[in-house]
Amino acid sequence: MSTTRRQFLQGAVASGAALSLGTAPAVQARPNLTLPPKAVGLLYDSTLCIGCKACVSACKESNNLPPEFSTAENLWDTPQDLSGRTKNIIKAYKEGNATQKDREVDGHAFIKHSCLHCVDPSCVSACPVSAMKKDPVTGIVTYDEKDCIGCRYCVVACPFGIPRFEYDKAFPKIVKCELCNHLKPGDKFKYSACAQVCPTGATLYGPVDQLMQEAKRRVALKPGSITRIERGRVGSGDIYEAKLTAQYLPRVYGDRELGGTQVLKISAVPMEKLGMPELPERSFASVSETLQHDLYGWLALPAVVLGGLVIAAKRTARPDDENEA
């Protein structure tokens, strides 16, 4: 062997540094992001939802999305899931004979699927070109097709399966709910169209802290109690009295999932039955970014490693390459 101990060690250190960083303890773990001060969102109450799809049709109108047909006569907008043409959908949970609303057994329940506007969104962390952004004030997760390269990392990364892609277009884009943040004064819809048209107040728009308060108030109510339900947005004054028939589960989905979401959901049927995944409190974005920045230390570390590698290469490359020609 012509390698000296010194040379070998040098190489080992240089490449070993690059290799072993995955196991290095977190230098400064990036914590979950926190809720922006003026964060807005939605509260979806599955027990109030009657499955009328007013929110689905208003969403299409507000976002100028085409209908999606799934029946033979191509007459109705009947999307089967979120897609490049549908940003918001109501799905039905059915079990057994499905006759009782808001019951897990032999019952049915509705669930709204649309972007949850995570406090610490995976899609924003994943996007390589800042096409997905989280508004620092409202916390709305926005998408700009002008920036997007169409890599679909956001589609794959989102644990809720929200961002969708237009696979059937030559010049496609990502499609996801942006909480109607495109609305301007004078538009037909004044705020999130889904909340504005909801006839029962099942979808309520407002500041996240107030929505959270309302959600916690509701889940504490007993069946049979009569309660005041606000429709549209918090503070709209459009209030009606509802007699509760369902037994809420004592859980507000979105209060801690991945560090919280700005769209909260409450129901009488377990959330996992409604297609909402069980998720840890630590956001995936923070885990990924902690690892990534630990590994690279904002490029300081790769620079050091590169120095080592270049020195090693300078020593070894000379005899072979320069004299070869």
Place this chain on the structure above:
Amino acid sequence: MEITDLRALREASEVQALENRLGISRRDFLGLCAALATTMGLPAGAEAAIVKAVAAKQRPSVIWLHFQECTGCTESLLRAEHPTLEKLILDIISLDYHETLFAAAGHQAEAARKAAMKQHKGQYVLVVEGAIPTKDGGIYCKVGGQTAVNMLKECAKDAAAVIAIGSCASWGGMPATGPNPTGSSSVAEVLGKTVVTIPGCPPNPYNFLATVVHFLTFGKLPEVDQLGRPKFAYSRLIHENCERRPHFDAGRFALEFGDSGHRAGWCLYKLGCKGPETYANCPTIGFGDAGEGNWPVGCGHPCIGCTEKGVGFTKPIHALAELKSVTPPLGFPGVHESKGNRFDFTSAAALAAIAGAAAAGTAKLAQNLGKGTPVETGSHKDSGASS
């Protein structure tokens, strides 16, 4: 029953006699009978049976009582717009006692009632309009010094059939709305038995007429649900046959009176329409025989659920209805729909071919290499483990 072709009956003598008796054309009469048969959902040919029954049978004696009510049920019957329908209502049946329509008054009228009851004992049809006050011995409603409770019980005793017309008689209606100071009760509650009820405020005259004609034709009252409502008229939710239902299914709602959705004729659910929890045939036969499109929903007002106990006069008019649809419509996607291709035969075959070729190639190559490829042997020893 004997069912004959309606057209064959056109020249029948009894129908011609009827022309004179009722003063309507045969054509109108046959049309009416067909409409009644349709209302009741009877099979084709039943209209002929009805024609024969109405034309030939003696008109049944009807005693019509009024208690706590507004006479709207009677008024709607009288104001039916079909040609000469009001004559028919009065001439199909022999209305022997009706406080609104009687020319007689006072003791004369009461005497007529007693006479009819005696003459048609066990034969007459008792129609009750209005709720019956029961509080404080029933003193809050008296006719000729007799309390409503007494009068109802007396008349019902020898009646062949009892029909409660209107929501008040059917389940208490508006007089029974909380706090119900007079203890208003329904006919069924006072008599302690199920009677045929034709709820509605007012009910469609056809529903009443069809019930009477059913009795006339078949000798018995039509099939009823657990609340005594004829199933032909009250077995479906208004929501199910509503002309605005497609808007509900498409998620298009009037959000307030006069908005673009309201003007466009969209669903009135958010304005408080009780169609989703009210059983009645209003969407199919309209309201008050005033013609299609003139029922409340048709002219842009939410249904108030007047036929439904616990809804009409109980819930606020603009309060949301409770949806009574038993299961979500099939059009809803499930929480987990199967999406995407599980398997693609052609590409799987191609993959298998590639994998097979690769495996075979590797095997073949390994064999060749193992056998006799010239091997370059140098001076090196296996040295990787050193250092």
Place this chain on the structure above:
Amino acid sequence: MSSHAEKPAPLGGPLVTPLTVTLAGLAGIAAVILLIRFIFGIGSVTNINDGYSWGIWVVYDVMAGSAFACGGYAIALLVYIFNKGEYHPLVRPALLGSLFGYTLAGASVIFDLGRYWNTWHIFFPPWAQVNSVMFEVAVCITLYIGVMWIEFSPAFLERLGRSDLKKKLSNWMFVFIGLGVLLPSMHQSSLGSLLIVFGTQINPLWQTMMLPLIFLMTAITVGYAVVILESCLSASGFKRPFEADLISRLSLVMWWFLVIYLVMRTVDLAWRGAWAEAFEPNVMATSFWIEMAGFILPVILLASPAARRRPDRLLISAVALIVGTLMLRLNGFLIGYQTGAGWHYFPSLPELLVTIGIIAAEILGYIVLVRWLPILPKVEPVKIAR
């Protein structure tokens, strides 16, 4: 330094053979399918959907393809960083394979990107998003492709007779060699890190903070495996002698890497309590064992020095490792990935044909260039004794 003698020289020989024509045909079919893709959208030829938005064009062409192109990196690591000069004859052929693998992986990214005309956004503010693992992967791969072309340019310059330029370049080559080791280390590990943000959508068999290391180590080992395979194939295809000494020593390096990898993988799975998942009666567990078999088999086959000199065992081990590495990437990104119940994906035939076409183009390019450029060490062709 070491005793290898022969300088690289063009192989010569015909460029139009039944093999090259077939390969060109396959590449042509892929080109037609890609034309359809660019006119009618990516869904017109692929089966990808919103549940599996990354199909084989990403997972094979980029993830696995770039790993298989790690021969140059793995050999450079050995030769220049660990100063194992005796492997120098392997550098150029390995580098050529890497060059093709990476360049085509980079190109096939464009086929998959929905809004490819914006690709340049990645490299410039205000778009560049440094928290994104994808950003790092894209930048490193792009830089590495550039670095590799520079590393490889002496072969072209030789052919073009520009020894003056080559001399100048040689003075600075060590910088590019350093970069050529650093960049793959960064992005091959980051290809694993891409999975971290998927969180619980990835089965615990693959979702671990060790992913960067797992992907890096498998990239290096498969780099050696590909070099061994290339050596076997050129021995067979170009009728060259099998470099048994070199390859057997290389295989020992690979063997040790594999042993360390398997220990690490085993301990990691145990540490996270994920082993139970491997015994579930499902596709994921089965696929996991196929993957593991690909890594375990070479360890068994190449355990003794005698075995490491047997070309057939080396070949089978290399193929097993390639399968294992491919499975690791397929498992991590497709089979072990579940974004919600109900989603399915299986590549369509056109989708598969594009991938095949890319591989065909890669092999075709390799054949053409070794015949045209000084890449393989010069030897007298010998007949294979049967």
